[in-house]
Structure formats: C-alpha cells, structure tokens
C-alpha cells in the first residue's frame with residue numbers, strides 16, 4: 001500500500017509538530033532545572049523523550065511504506081517563559097494543537113478510506129488524551145494549592161511523582 005500525497009504531507013507535518021514538541025519540552029526542562037524546579041525539570045525531560053519517540057514512530061511508518069520521511073526544519077522554542085505555571089499552561093496549549101492535528105489526519109484517513117493510517121493513528125489519540133489529562137491536572141494544582149513558594153514546591157514534587165511512570169501519576 002502506498003500513502004497518498006496528501007497523507008504523506010500531513011504525516012510529514014506531524015513529524016515537525018512532534019519534533020517541535022520534543023524541542024519545546026527540552027527548553028522547558030532546562031528552564032525548570034536552572035530555576036530550581038527539579039521535579040518539573042525531570043517531568044519535562046521525560047516528556048521531551050516521549051515526543052521524540054512519537055516523532056520516530058511516524059518517521060518509521062512513512063519509511064516502511066516506501067517514502068523517505070521529510071525531516072524539515074523546526075521552529076525555535078518560545079524563550080520568553082517566566083514562571084512554572086506559564087510553562088505548564090503553554091505545554092497544555094501545545095498538546096491541544098497536536099491533538100487537533102492528529103484528529104485532522106484521522107479525518108483525512110477516513111476520507112481516503114486509508115484504514116492502515118486510521119488504525120496507526122489510534123495510538124496517538126489515546127496518548128494525547130493521557131498527555132492532556134496529565135498536564136491539565138498539573139495546571140489545576142495552581143488553583144488548588146496556590147502560587148506562593150511553598151505551593152510551587154508542592155507542585156514541583158507532584159510533577160516529579162508523574163515522571164518515569166508514563167503519563168500516569170505514581
């Protein structure tokens with residue numbers, strides 16, 4: 001089976017999105033590391049590794065179907081972030097964009113009756129639900145626990161508990 005030109009374009013764009021997500025999370029992890037948020041830093045380093053794995057999954061999928069994946073230039077991460085809450089909010093917004101893009105690929109697969117890509121993308125649908133839920137729960141903590149230094153420290157510990165256990169809390 002060969003992928004349609006439209007599908008190859010959509011999947012290549014998804015590769016860029018996943019790659020950007022990996023790069024953005026790497027910057028967020030570094031920001032947290034330098035700012036003393038060790039738990040959050042570990043969480044974002046972990047997320048960055050996961051996004052690279054997502055990117056590779058799509059690269060292999062395209063390659064195995066006979067087309068060399070197009071590894072395009074990615075945008076620089078936004079470097080004007082100033083607080084842990086802003087970082088968490090930005091990561092949730094980024095994940096929501098990724099989810100939207102994945103749903104668009106699935107809609108294209110349905111339109112083209114491309115059952116193979118439709119099935120392949122289901123893993124990403126589930127992964128996005130988990131990722132959005134996890135980040136959303138972290139974001140809610142700022143309202144529940146607060147935003148002073150002690151509260152931020154608690155949120156940092158909570159984020160550490162999420163690291164190394166996939167997207168689910170420990």
Ligand code: FEO
Nearest residue numbers: 021051054098131
């Ligand atoms: Fe692979 Fe969270 O986007």
